[in-house]
Amino acid sequence: MELRVEIIGIGNELITGRIFDRNAGYAAGRLHSNGFKVTRILFIGDYPQAIRTALKEAQKRADAVLVTGGLGGTLDDITVEVVSHVFNRPLVLHPELESQLKRFLKKSSIPWDPLFEKMAWLPEGVELFHPRPKACGFFLEEKGKPFFFLPGVPAEMRRLLDRCIIPYLLHRHPGPGVLKQRIYKTFGLLEPEINQRLKDLESGDKTVQLGFYPNFPENHLTVLVRAEKALSAERKLDKLERVIEERLGPYIISKNDQTLEQVVGELLLQKKWTLSTAESCTGGLIGHRLTSCPGSSAYFDRGIITYSNRAKTEMLGVPKNVLRQAGAVSRETALFMARGIRKISKSNLGLAVTGIAGPGGGSPEKPVGTVWIALSSPKGERAVHYLFDGRREQVKILSAYTALNWVRRVLSDDSCLFSP
Amino acid sequence: MELRVEIIGIGNELITGRIFDRNAGYAAGRLHSNGFKVTRILFIGDYPQAIRTALKEAQKRADAVLVTGGLGGTLDDITVEVVSHVFNRPLVLHPELESQLKRFLKKSSIPWDPLFEKMAWLPEGVELFHPRPKACGFFLEEKGKPFFFLPGVPAEMRRLLDRCIIPYLLHRHPGPGVLKQRIYKTFGLLEPEINQRLKDLESGDKTVQLGFYPNFPENHLTVLVRAEKALSAERKLDKLERVIEERLGPYIISKNDQTLEQVVGELLLQKKWTLSTAESCTGGLIGHRLTSCPGSSAYFDRGIITYSNRAKTEMLGVPKNVLRQAGAVSRETALFMARGIRKISKSNLGLAVTGIAGPGGGSPEKPVGTVWIALSSPKGERAVHYLFDGRREQVKILSAYTALNWVRRVLSDDSCLFSP
Numbered sequence: 144m145e146l147r148v149e150i151i152g153i154g155n156e157l158i159t160g161r162i163f164d165r166n167a168g169y170a171a172g173r174l175h176s177n178g179f180k181v182t183r184i185l186f187i188g189d190y191p192q193a194i195r196t197a198l199k200e201a202q203k204r205a206d207a208v209l210v211t212g213g214l215g216g217t218l219d220d221i222t223v224e225v226v227s228h229v230f231n232r233p234l235v236l237h238p239e240l241e242s243q244l245k246r247f248l249k250k251s252s253i254p255w256d257p258l259f260e261k262m263a264w265l266p267e268g269v270e271l272f273h274p275r276p277k278a279c280g281f282f283l284e285e286k287g288k289p290f291f292f293l294p295g296v297p298a299e300m301r302r303l304l305d306r307c308i309i310p311y312l313l314h315r316h317p318g319p320g321v322l323k324q325r326i327y328k329t330f331g332l333l334e335p336e337i338n339q340r341l342k343d344l345e346s347g348d349k350t351v352q353l354g355f356y357p358n359f360p361e362n363h364l365t366v367l368v369r370a371e372k373a374l375s376a377e378r379k380l381d382k383l384e385r386v387i388e389e390r391l392g393p394y395i396i397s398k399n400d401q402t403l404e405q406v407v408g409e410l411l412l413q414k415k416w417t418l419s420t421a422e423s424c425t426g427g428l429i430g431h432r433l434t435s436c437p438g439s440s441a442y443f444d445r446g447i448i449t450y451s452n453r454a455k456t457e458m459l460g461v462p463k464n465v466l467r468q469a470g471a472v473s474r475e476t477a478l479f480m481a482r483g484i485r486k487i488s489k490s491n492l493g494l495a496v497t498g499i500a501g502p503g504g505g506s507p508e509k510p511v512g513t514v515w516i517a518l519s520s521p522k523g524e525r526a527v528h529y530l531f532d533g534r535r536e537q538v539k540i541l542s543a544y545t546a547l548n549w550v551r552r553v554l555s556d557d558s559c560l561f562s563p
Numbered sequence: 564m565e566l567r568v569e570i571i572g573i574g575n576e577l578i579t580g581r582i583f584d585r586n587a588g589y590a591a592g593r594l595h596s597n598g599f600k601v602t603r604i605l606f607i608g609d610y611p612q613a614i615r616t617a618l619k620e621a622q623k624r625a626d627a628v629l630v631t632g633g634l635g636g637t638l639d640d641i642t643v644e645v646v647s648h649v650f651n652r653p654l655v656l657h658p659e660l661e662s663q664l665k666r667f668l669k670k671s672s673i674p675w676d677p678l679f680e681k682m683a684w685l686p687e688g689v690e691l692f693h694p695r696p697k698a699c700g701f702f703l704e705e706k707g708k709p710f711f712f713l714p715g716v717p718a719e720m721r722r723l724l725d726r727c728i729i730p731y732l733l734h735r736h737p738g739p740g741v742l743k744q745r746i747y748k749t750f751g752l753l754e755p756e757i758n759q760r761l762k763d764l765e766s767g768d769k770t771v772q773l774g775f776y777p778n779f780p781e782n783h784l785t786v787l788v789r790a791e792k793a794l795s796a797e798r799k800l801d802k803l804e805r806v807i808e809e810r811l812g813p814y815i816i817s818k819n820d821q822t823l824e825q826v827v828g829e830l831l832l833q834k835k836w837t838l839s840t841a842e843s844c845t846g847g848l849i850g851h852r853l854t855s856c857p858g859s860s861a862y863f864d865r866g867i868i869t870y871s872n873r874a875k876t877e878m879l880g881v882p883k884n885v886l887r888q889a890g891a892v893s894r895e896t897a898l899f900m901a902r903g904i905r906k907i908s909k910s911n912l913g914l915a916v917t918g919i920a921g922p923g924g925g926s927p928e929k930p931v932g933t934v935w936i937a938l939s940s941p942k943g944e945r946a947v948h949y950l951f952d953g954r955r956e957q958v959k960i961l962s963a964y965t966a967l968n969w970v971r972r973v974l975s976d977d978s979c980l981f982s983p
Contacts, residue, residue, distance in 0.1 A: 157604065158603070165583055174580075184605070193602065356581045430851075430868040433847075434847065439870070444874055
């Protein structure tokens with residue numbers, strides 16, 4: 144019997160669209176990958192009546208309930224009071240929490256205020272998770288069903304979920320058999336195309352479940368397998384993986400939930416190669432993505448963001464007459480940029496992007512979305528033309544992604560330099 | 564009487580945490596700022612029973628229901644079938660939609676497949692929004708309550724919401740009086756501190772509502788005012804704004820929902836100044852943020868990402884002995900970087916960041932999170948030391964934000980160069 148979990152997110156910021164939730168989604172992912180079934184995620188505002196109804200409904204339907212938000216010290220946080228009321232547990236002062244709070248405020252030179260004290264009053268009989276001053280979570284059991292209350296601050300919420308709640312649930316509900324999941328990130332195929340290529344894999348087999356999730360600019364594919372033992376689940380996943388690789392081939396960016404830049408970084412490390420970048424329309428996004436990986440200094444030497452024409456000439460040696468005649472967004476300029484950064488940095492690879500991100504700057508010959516990507520490598524150089532769809536942000540993201548993906552392909556297979 | 568709207572997001576990707584929702588949050592924001600009250604946002608999986616229950620419950624409680632997702636062509640999208648069943652409306656083929664779909668696939672050289680045809684079958688009596696091949700939305704009215712069904716692809720969903728649904732709702736439900744909201748983005752104050760400084764503003768006045776929303780690394784403050792006429796609402800907001808500015812002062816980043824980089828860009832344009840950047844630990848993130856604004860080429864000349872020591876010396880002229888003695892993360896190096904980029908680019912401002920983003924690379928003297936930010940300007944130069952908390956990504960974000968915020972302050976007030 145699968146454990147059905149409902150997640151309730153409390154906060155006016157969620158239902159007024161001020162904040163896009165990251166807590167409930169994260170919790171859902173962690174619960175799901177541990178074999179628990181999240182059946183509902185509900186967001187409501189800081190209204191006593193709405194919280195009351197949500198708690199009571201969830202109690203009826205679910206086996207466990209996880210509540211995030213509404214535990215802060217500001218006036219609109221009322222979860223604790225409603226919980227006290229719904230479960231008939233009067234609020235009591237938790238002295239340990241109060242003194243921690245006071246120590247924290249003193250350390251931070253913030254004067255004491257009754258608003259802070261509110262954070263130390265909790266319903267009777269609850270268990271605290273690791274009392275911490277800035278935000279605190281607690282737990283109660285009502286008619287055999289666990290209710291977890293977590294703060295809305297993402298870092299705190301995730302810490303408590305991972306360290307306290309998941310282990311608790313796994314201990315109490317070890318579950319039938321084993322659930323194993325693999326995630327494939329793909330780029331360049333539409334969702335129905337992926338589906339069409341793979342739809343036979345789950346037909347008639349109830350232990351296999353495929354999922355297709357667009358996650359711009361990637362499409363993600365999840366393969367979930369249930370088996371009696373971990374080993375047989377892994378074997379089945381291996382078998383499926385061979386078929387998936389055969390059918391999706393170069394469209395697969397990564398197999399282990401790695402990011403594109405992690406894959407590129409690992410390939411560079413394996414080859415002991417370095418990469419440097421010359422960015423125009425992406426404005427530093429490629430450098431930012433590459434350096435989001437710890438240890439990227441081993442293979443990313445430098446990047447130059449040449450936003451002006453003068454910078455392209457001064458920093459990368461793009462001739463003025465090339466800029467004048469072919470233009471800043473052209474095959475010639477892209478090649479000079481890639482060649483220039485490779486030479487200056489003495490890196491193995493020089494990657495360059497120049498384009499029109501919009502909304503202005505387009506023309507009939509070079510509309511918004513026109514992008515040239517060039518790569519200079521020991522085996523030669525090449526520039527490729529793209530016309531991306533979307534707003535400024537999307538054009539930037541697509542340009543950076545396509546450029547890094549080209550590097551990934553070239554690192555795996557030299558010939559991709561000439562057929563990206 | 565306020566119109567109460569419920570939003571239902573359908574898709575296994577949402578309850579398994581594969582995708583963090585951006586649709587429901589966006590819709591909630593747009594509905595809220597147009598004076599409608601979003602009472603619930605619910606996410607459920609692609610299960611007929613769950614969708615059925617959700618639709619029926621929403622029909623009982625809400626005045627209007629907005630459903631996103633589950634309209635694609637893949638096997639797990641079943642919203643349309645359930646809608647047909649719940650509202651007793653048989654599926655019929657929409658020929659216009661089918662022929663559009665065929666034209667689109669032909670244009671994209673994708674072979675026809677019955678999976679695609681499924682997208683052209685819709686419940687009887689529904690109205691289509693702008694039939695478009697890639698994803699289509701529709702509308703039906705049941706017992707006087709409107710149900711809107713939108714695709715899960717964010718760009719399509721937003722387009723239909725903004726162009727069709729909001730205008731429809733505003734036309735049908737003009738609402739009592741006028742609702743006006745202002746958003747203040749702040750940086751550097753904790754949520755309870757902002758609350759403490761402002762809590763008296765809404766006490767006893769039911770027409771004013773404050774909201775406090777952490778949105779890393781910012782804290783957002785919303786002020787919502789209801790009045791009979793737009794003019795009186797604006798007047799009240801102006802009055803409140805003067806108090807808020809007095810009490811939060813330099814902690815306010817922007818007043819019109821502008822991003823920090825938009826504010827910096829406007830200030831640079833006003834002064835006719837240019838900025839160039841020398842980034843180490845931020846790896847291009849500052850350049851990326853600056854260039855996210857259309858027209859940024861008018862004030863952002865270039866950036867250099869010097870990830871290696873060699874690049875710092877070769878590109879920015881940081882002396883080798885400074886790197887050897889003071890280290891790459893030091894006041895001296897940061898100053899040489901800022902000075903170097905200002906000189907090379909001939910920009911008015913040179914901004915430099917060098918630090919240890921982690922998780923490796925820390926030492927007892929320079930732990931992870933140690934960051935030096937330097938600014939070189941016509942009035943002089945200065946480097947400031949920070950110790951940021953958090954993981955690699957957070958250290959990068961905080962470093963980039965703090966650096967840009969310093970530029971913002973210096974552009975508003977020269978003396979902030981020396982007291983950032």
